[in-house]
Amino acid sequence: MFQSKSGLLVVVLAFSLTPLGFAELPADITKDAAVLKTRMVPQPNAVKFLAGPEVVINRDLKVMVSVNREQGGDAKKIASLFKTYWQCRPVINIQKDGGLAGMKADGYDLRASQGVMTIKASDFNGVRNALRTVRQIAEAQRGVKSQSCFYIPELEIQDEPAMSFRGVHLCWFPETNPRTIEKAVQLAAYYKFNYVVLEPWGVFPYKSHPELAWKNNSVSRGTFKRLVKTASELGVTMVPQLNIFGHAAAARHISGKHAVLDFNPSIQSLFEPDGWTWCLSNPATRKVLEDAVLELYEFFDKPPYFHIGCDEAYTLATCRDCRRGDYYKLLRDHLVYFHDIMSQRNCKVMMWHDMLLDSSDPRWAGYTAVGSKTHKLPDLLKELPKDIIICDWQYGRPKKDEKWPTMLYFKENGFPVLACPWLNSAGITSQGHLVQNENMMGLLCTTWHGLQGTGLMNMYYHGANAAWGAPEFSGGDKRGVVNMHIRQMGWDLGIDDYEDTGLIEYQIPPDESYPAAGL
Template identity: 20%
Template sequence: MQKPIITVVAILLTALSLNAQDTSPRYPLIPYPTALRPATGQFTVTAKTPVVSADKRFSNEAGQLRTLLESGLGKTLPTMGSGPRIVLQHDPSVTAAEGYALTITPQQVTLKAAQPVGMFRAVQTIRQLLPVSVEKPGTTVASLPLPAVTIQDQPAYNWRGMHLDVSRHFFSIDYLREFIDRLALYKFNKFHLHLTDDQGWRLEIKAYPKLTSEGAWRTYNNQDSVVLKRAQTNPDFDLPKQFLRQQNGKTQYGGFYTQAQMRDLIAYAAARHVEIIPEIDMPGHLSAAINAYPMLSCTGQSGWGKTFSVPICPCNEPTYTFMETVLSEVIALFPSPYVHIGADEVEKSTWSQTPACQELMKREGIKNVEELQSYFVHRMERFVQSKGKKLMVWDDALEGGLKPSTAVMYWRSWVKDAPQKAARNGNDVVMTPVSTLYFDSPPGSQSVENVYKLAVVPEGVTPQRANQFLGAQANTWTEYIPTENRVDYMTMPRMTALSEVVWTGKKDYPSFQQRLLPHLLRMEQLGIHYRLPDLSGFAEENVFVDKATLRIRKPLDSYILRYTTDGNQPQATSPTLPDGLVIDKPQTVSVAAFTPSGVRGDVYTLRYQQQAYANPVTVSAPKAGLQVRYFKKAFRKVAEMQPLTADSTFTTTNLLVPSSVNAPSFGLQYRGYLTVPETGVYSFFYTCDDGGVLHIADRLVVDNDGNHFPIEKSGQVALSKGAHPFSADFIEGGGGFTLKLKYSLNGSAPQDIPDSWFSH
């Protein structure tokens, strides 16, 4: 059973006399090693440098290191020789399977490990220390420098995963190989493939050929319609033409992997020490299978219930025959010790209405449909265990009861005690909270930092239970992610932050930010369409009194900032943004950064309006803090609170949500005054999950309304020194909330608003 292995970190740090991470550009490593001692000088790799490995157990890793270096040098390297060389050595004193030691001096590079997987991790560290030019095919140099250093390294957690949904939208085997390559680069070891869902069945099952001949294809659904509309302005949303076919006069979209293709992919991943975990979702999310084999549902047909799709029927024995046959082929194909069956979001209404289910529940003493789902899960677990495998499910399955032997992936952030409940039940847990690690949620200015702040072991877990938290994984659901470029954009660079969280154990976000910048250049060489860093120094809604000057600092010198003022989006041919663009009339400026290869970052639309300084108001006998009206109800927009009577009222010192606000869905109205210490143009940055609207001096400053993931929106207001009416509305629809408000004055760095500024 895999467990966290963080106990040796302190020992290694002491041995190397380190107290902090070295943020020098010489060591731009992600994830950061357990312990690193800087050294002076460098080792220079040339075409004469031997790569020596006397131990056959490391032949795969030595071969991959040699291929990497030869690609960068354009020459074949010797495998033996004296003088400066690179040596791979077996070292049984390295106790962790994935642990390694790396020493680079001007005379020699020495990689030590006890297991091949540890040696492979060492090779990836070498890869990150090499110039980024090694990543671009066809680019060769005469020599490759490696900075001198001593590293002792091993992971903090044994589950370091990424997930990709290939059911909602299909992705080629070639892209999956590329995805595995980047997992290896950042020392991930798990690749969770979501192979089946309502929208498509993606794996060949020889016993049931219609699962792919019919279940792998669909006519355009409502999600396809959404992405095709977005494709009109962003080609990253266009459906890949190679996955379209004409069938019976209709255009169908889809595809599947043959077992031979999947076997090759599994071998490719294994050579890079990445384990592929298959997910065959059941008993819900199976419309693709039911469409092909209608007898699987209790009603004999597919369809939708109140919330989710009609599931398979757990009360008919042919259902179990079908699922066990499917799982038998899956288990024979995938060497992973885990089999994931989902068991989430099950629409159980057809079960309660089916005589066969009523009879089964009576016979087995099952009290409700939640326990009926557990009955199904337990039967599947017995079968999976009979094949020598371990069952894994989403945390929804806890509701009806799980055996301690089942591994649980926690995703429902709004069910805050689910991880603790699973641990108390004896289940191993992998953290995948939707609030942080669902990479299908829109990335924003704080998304990388939010990932970096993840607690792998949540609060409230006793030290005795901490070892049941195997690690963490980010999930990429693809309802609205139809292309490889879009997957790149949604996952990168967020996944680099996760890699450090689950490998290093010790976090240092400022250091990570510095080390990330060289990795963006590496991603560019690799052809990864990553999301460029956010531009800053402005608000979306801007004001000026006489005139304003737009200045944007580039995250990387290699980026080019281009802009338009005619309503069109910036293109590679648009004018370059000057160092200071003077704004002296109301207008809209669109700005985007471009990489040297032509990849465009997010387009920022900056609206400018002229505004006089708002006059302050007189507040008689002000009291500290803001008054708050509390509504215990779900809202789609903040305006829906307006006509209602609040359930209660209270006072807060700042714009925050006290612990007494514990309704699953709620709305809050903050009212009072904001007293600013000097006259100026103030920018406000309002982060909401779900929605919020901010007014100051009776002027709309930020509109961040609606139900959505955490999003920061910004606006400006011109204020004279003194007190001004303050109004902030906030709604939480369920699933965990985020509420933050920061300000800046005349372009200064955003900061928290002092409590002393608020009164009522």
């Protein structure tokens, strides 16, 4: 058994090297590296393939674990991973070593050589991440119809994340297949993200205010609860979002739909006249939103963060009372109120950045800024609590020597900042570099209505690599790699319906008339 001096979780896995159906082939290190590195998402910080014999994963596996922070059930969790990934149940022994505490959370050190695999990590999460990497490169037995084992080359890997907050933002529309959300959460965990911000677009069935969800198109509470539980078991914290300012329609602007008003015209007073923005001068609005926010918070098992939205409030201050009142004060008090009720519960508030910047300010030319001087919204930064997490969404291609000035501006004003890219691969990578270089809070990768196909592939692939900090490995078929990984998520979920497989529901969409662009 490996004895570590640094106090980290140590897993020693011993394998039989030549099971039935295997031949000991000489390793070709160059070819192994060229192929296997393309399958690793995120790319580990350091990978070395060696010339020794393959290490085989089968039922003869012996596992010895030394853990710095032992938690009850770790052995069962590790055994379950081996059963899920490689259909074998090794014998697992665990001992606690309290002197090993030097490794970064979620990181790992993996070695496989001469029939022994050693994993060092600070806790079970690091071990699980190591085994996720092993799964991505392990190949099924060759020369048979049904494999009885898997193998990996002799190797050494050292890996750790570049930031503590590594998140994905998911939108759940009435049209969204629940399996799509499940696979997206599974893939986020597989790619070693540790947070998912989930924004239900009129599909969460509130008990406090049922009228906030679509009349016949909400998702069952049981489905939501299973998702929260599954995410936790995967090491992912679910963060709920409810828009308390703009996007009050809980529907895409381009659709003309409104989750509340289309079926409840009697409560128009809660909104500005066009329904896109909440009416902040109406005390009933705050009561409804507070009930809904606290219900979501409790339902999602009291997470450490809550996202209050607040982007793109295009029609603010358009009703009679709001346009005649002191709108700056209304909005300031509104934001501080929700900050305070969550702070009392040890929960930090997240919000989008755009309404806090003056769109006419030349400093922000070419970047997302939606606020204006008319209601002094940019002055809000002086009065907002400094522990509000600013989610700065910038979707463009980075300029030469890009510094993403809006993100630096919020950081310089004392706020924790999450960089929030979308789709543009160069932008995702650039923002990841900024987070590392400026020691910002982390990355929140957005998906919006593009949670399928190429959109999902780009966001997850490049986002995971940006969050873990290693340069992406060039070469290979990125689409094929993500296809393989999403298929593995389908196996884990037990998917058996055609529409639930792959990155899209249909190879040929049944209706291509719906607009693809816009909100």
